[in-house]
Amino acid sequence: xxxxxxxxxxxxxxxxxxxxxxxxxxxxxxxxxxxxxxxxxxxxxxxxxxxxxxxxxxxxxxxxxxxxxxxxxxxxxxxxxxxxxxxxxxxxxxxxxxxxxxxxxxxxxxxx
Amino acid sequence: xxxxxxxxxxxxxxxxxxxxxxxxxxxxxxxxxxxxxxxxxxxxxxxxxxxxxxxxxxxxxxxxxxxxxxxxxxxxxxxxxxxxxxxxxxxxxxxxxxxxxxxxxxxxxxxxxx
Numbered sequence: 001x002x003x004x005x006x007x008x009x010x011x012x013x014x015x016x017x018x019x020x021x022x023x024x025x026x027x028x029x030x031x032x033x034x035x036x037x038x039x040x041x042x043x044x045x046x047x048x049x050x051x052x053x054x055x056x057x058x059x060x061x062x063x064x065x066x067x068x069x070x071x072x073x074x075x076x077x078x079x080x081x082x083x084x085x086x087x088x089x090x091x092x093x094x095x096x097x098x099x100x101x102x103x104x105x106x107x108x109x110x111x112x
Numbered sequence: 113x114x115x116x117x118x119x120x121x122x123x124x125x126x127x128x129x130x131x132x133x134x135x136x137x138x139x140x141x142x143x144x145x146x147x148x149x150x151x152x153x154x155x156x157x158x159x160x161x162x163x164x165x166x167x168x169x170x171x172x173x174x175x176x177x178x179x180x181x182x183x184x185x186x187x188x189x190x191x192x193x194x195x196x197x198x199x200x201x202x203x204x205x206x207x208x209x210x211x212x213x214x215x216x217x218x219x220x221x222x223x224x225x226x
Contacts, residue, residue: 042116042203042217043155088155098143099168100215102155 006089006103013111018076020106022089025070029091032065033100034074037086046074046087076108084110116218118204124224130192133221136185137206145215146179146189147203155203161187194225 003025012018030051035043049056049063056063062075086105093101117136125131137144145160159169164181181187191198201222205215
């Protein structure tokens with residue numbers, strides 16, 4: 001079945017780059033997403049990438065997609081303490097993209 | 113717009129009681145999603161609606177769970193009877209026609225079943 005895997009924890013120093021990795025199983029995924037969840041809140045979309053793209057950059061965020069290996073990564077440049085949160089990778093698995101399958105989430109801890 | 117509104121924010125109930133969670137999606141959004149989040153299972157999609165019609169309810173754990181969307185501005189998720197293992201945070205989200213469109217999440221309802 002469909003599955004999205006992420007490492008559970010990542011700790012970095014303020015100012016360093018963070019790289020959060022994700023693997024997925026459904027090769028027919030149309031869109032892949034990165035969501036952020038801060039404590040006590042719902043998820044918020046950070047960015048997404050269409051499956052025919054290899055890379056997408058948005059300010060401090062860079063998304064890389066390797067379709068052959070079904071691997072997605074999110075790089076946060078110049079990580080700040082305010083970036084501390086849980087980051088979820090998700091894939092859309094039906095033709096209309098309505099249903100998302102989320103990974104377990106990666107808890108990013110940024111130390112000053 | 114106020115975003116996706118969920119009520120109550122917190123619910124504590126006893127095993128066997130009926131629980132009703134409520135959601136008001138963002139106006140104009142035609143997709144509505146119900147998720148459950150636990151430490152053990154992460155974030156799970158329970159059911160989603162398109163134009164008030166349930167499209168996929170394969171994530172609904174069992175017959176004790178039911179969801180309705182009587183109109184475009186309101187949805188409920190009901191658990192009857194509730195059990196301690198239903199304790200979780202339940203999120204509602206809405207979106208425009210998907211395909212790269214963002215799902216906007218509500219703040220969640222934290223349910224505790226004693």
